[in-house]
Amino acid sequence: MSGAIGAMRADAAKLLSEGAVKLVLGYCVRGNERYPCFISEAAQAEALDFDQSCRQNLAAYLRKPEVRGRAPLAVVSSPAVCRSLLVLSSESQIRENEVRALAIGPKGYGGILGLGALGAWLKADYPDLVPEQALLDRVAELSAKTAQERAKFWMKEFEKCTRCYACRAACPGCYCERCIVEKNMPQWISSAAAGHGNYAWEVIRAFHQAGRCTGCGACEAACPQGLPLMLLNARLSQDAFEEFGSRPGYELEAKPLIGSWSAEDDGSFIR
Amino acid sequence: MTDNLYQPTTLRIADSRDEAPDVRTFRLEFTDSGYRSEFFRRYRVGMFGLYGLPGAGESVFCVASPPTRTDHIECTFRKAGRVTSALQDREIGQTISFRGPYGNSFPVDSWKGRDLLFIAGGIALPPLRSVIWNILDRRADFGKVAIVYGARTVADLVYKQELAEWGGRIPTAYGGGTSSGYPSVGRLPTANGGGTSSGYPSVGRKDVDLTLTVDPGGETPDWKGKIAFVPTALKESAPSSENCTAVVCGPPIMIKLTMPVLRGLGFEPKDIYTTLENRMKCGVGKCGRCNAGGVYVCKDGPVFTLEQFQSLPQGDL
């Protein structure tokens, strides 16, 4: 990994010194933690670091005008972040010339990749990114329960939600200028941090990610209340794959699952 | 009597008048005489209230009628969101909720003997209307009264009937309409306790100098007012700053562009007043939303002199 990090730092420094990018989004060590950092000078590239604890999805910063305004950008990108970049591209949120990935993952450093090259890197090294087995086991365990038991489980979890929206802020896919939870004509979701409003918020947030979630886990890592959000996301990703063959973030111009329709789609639920 | 700060009273819509597209004036009567007495004990021009409808919420507007009329209050507001839409769905005879009066006020008494210049843009005439009627109700206390009022288009000018009364010379300026096209319900009746005996002439009083303007492109073929942005119209009319107090209300950009013009005309920052429209929720200095610099606009404002205004962080206004 140290070789990979060295190569990633060197590329970041090169892009900055050549003026090919104005800002590099990466991770730096502070204390015992790794945090997002923003580097605009080649000399600072030595501070960049990466390991599996880097769970913030840096693609979320592409929504911030202060960051986006400094394009072209390079983003230190785990495989999940690479997928998020492709999802954003397929949803017309970013353009090829704005962003480059410094692709890095458990199998090493993938180099400076434009959006068009990400799919090939992912397919070669990470062809079927699926959630960790431990998470899948928990999903299976929960899925085996009755609907009432599941509802009880989730009500207890959702009761903890304070509506700080850290999950939404962490997610690159949550880029709506006005989130549905803030719409009030009509008000779809109660804004009080309690009961059914929390239930509605959490479920709708998860559903809006169905077929778009890249499994990065940033939302769950960001949740100050420790809600097991990935249980929901992973189950929806499973359904999206099994029912529709959707695996978001592998193609540059894939059609979003919820934004497309095929004659082969299962229509048996329509009665 | 409740000690719940957030508990509103109930007002009945006695009358309503459409002023401009999506802009409506309500005349409102208190259903609780105790609240009414307390309201008028405290109300001074410039103060605001929280008007609302249970189930939709509350919205901040100024009180657009003067304290010299104590049988009702009026408010004028544009339909812009959930609360204002719900309010505009209410009809004459129905009720709405109200809390207030809140905030500080214009120091009208300290203006005695001075000339007064009122400058307003668009939907920001209502806060000045209460001052203007208050001044006209005690007309002899003040020197010359001039008003410069502009809107994006002719249709967006509010209080057209009153403008006709104040200005007199522009009765057919509103896209061919006449003042009789506006229901008379919004017309303020003869003062009951005010200072004047003259009442309100239906056409053209001589003791007000009104300049109307619309933004370029907002004029109609028969428009007889100016065609210019408010700061430009003000510059062209070049009022004297001597012994004169200026009061400016409008969107943030208009205020920012008008201030240099007034300074150029020789007005001192202490003689220029404006109101801030920071977002508010509680109205009573708790919720934190209207905080800018060291002030809570809901308590320390909404009325500020330019001197005070300049001491606030401009980036938060």
Added chain:
Amino acid sequence: MKLLDRSKSTDFAAALAAAGYRVAAPVSDGGLVRIKEWAPGAEIAASEMPLNSMKDFLFPRTEVIGRWTLEGDGFASQDVRPDAPKTAVLFAKPCDAAALAVLDAVFNWDCKDCFYNAKRDAAAVAVLACGSADEHCFCTSVGGSPGEAHGADLLFRPADGGLRMIVEPLTAKGKALADAAGSALSEGQAQADPIARPAERFDPGKASAWLASNFESPLWKELSLPCLGCGACAYACPACHCFDIQDEGSRSESVRCRNWDSCGFGLFTLHAGGHNPRADQSARWRQRMMHKFSYFPQRFGRLACTGCGRCARLCQAGMDIARACARISPRENA
């Protein structure tokens, strides 16, 4: 002296519950510690820094402040009383108790907020002095101390290597707590443990002075770049008190709620007409710093930060208000 064996913490809670108190205490909940309503069987984690602060019990995240039923053309107002049961907050942090002065100030200046005050009056606060601190604690930088109990009714001092606590009632409410504890407390002698001493990281006076003249500093853009604009910091903060008012309801009945809100959200200052004075995150984060360290002190004579460090501890982006303060007001010998 009055002593509480640490092993009898739950007995203390049970005695108070039996005496009619709603008991709030740091409770282990699936590996995380929250200050929440204690129920028999819940394990009390007295020394842990809970995720949330005790403000939840005085200024809850959502609270009904109005209720109406629709009647014909109008609506009938129902009388809404504060929901303020007699409450004992056990093992609160000194920094959380210190924040009560901030909440007291804002909810009582000019006019009084009955919802806060009813809960405040009904709450007895028992603070446990801190025997340890982590790298995010900075109470000593903002005039606080891990051994103080400003704002509290009773102080527990850790003693005998953490086995016991020395119980010091400070007010009549605190004495009532001790009296209600019955056999959970004992008389005896114990040796007080040393109190934690988090490093002083900045000089708050210098921070306030810098802020008063640096609204336009380019540093705001740099410092705020990682901030993603969620409300996690504000909601975890014991001193943050901004709220929103929202109506919820059906055709026949509606309630008006006040919900926590945060100056970090983009919609916080958005006018109905579309103008947003704080148009980007740097303006919003500046407001957070300014309000805590400049505006609030100007108006109320105290900082609106008590150094609990929760905001930095839980921020996904690594935003750290103490670090920012240190940046603008380094200590002479730091």
